[in-house]
Amino acid sequence: MGQLNDVGEADGWRCWLCDEPVDPEMSPNDPRGASLDSRITKARAKKKKQDKGNVPSERLAHKSCNTGKGAKDAVVPWPDHLIVADPAPIIAAAERLERKGGREIMARCPTHEDAVVVGAWLIDRLSRLSPGLNVHSDVASTGGQYLVSLHAK
Structure with missing residues (x-):
């Protein structure tokens, strides 16, 4: 639980994927509970094997956000209230x-x-x-x- 608290404090107890608050007291089995996402993409994983030095930091995510992302690269959505054409990833x-x-x-x-x-x-x-x-x-x-x-x- 120490690593989760350290990452949670560093991220201000906000999910890095959906940007909503994460309750540190919620059960980790709850979909809105806290979990750790390593943010390692396929390209980063390959580079990590090559230089073994610069390991990406872990980030705080809701269990449901992290599970929904799975092993794929994360996507941060643009909010619906913004009027945007051709939004960049x-x-x-x-x-x-x-x-x-x-x-x-x-x-x-x-x-x-x-x-x-x-x-x-x-x-x-x-x-x-x-x-x-x-x-x-x-x-x-x-x-x-x-x-x-x-x-x-």
Whole structure:
């Protein structure tokens, strides 16, 4: 239980997949109970075998979120209240920004106001998804639509 508490504290007792609170007192057999997800993708597992050094940290997840993900790469969904066209995969973009820095195009929005809301949501979500990643959002007008990008600082 010590490792679960350590990871839970580090993640602020929020599921890294759905971003909802996790109750540390709930039974681990309950679908909303706490579990650990290693975040090891197939590509990371292959790299881990090669260099054996940089092992990805474990993350806190609800049992149902972790079980639903299974052995596949995780997908963080975009919320329904955001008005977004062509949304980028959030985890893959965060991993590229962590690894290389630079800029990632995340979405197109029909209005500037929608794009600003999307940018703020992305910054908030990435602050918990990748706590060490320092990013800011940018909105650019592109022929009647607005492009939302993240930039690693």
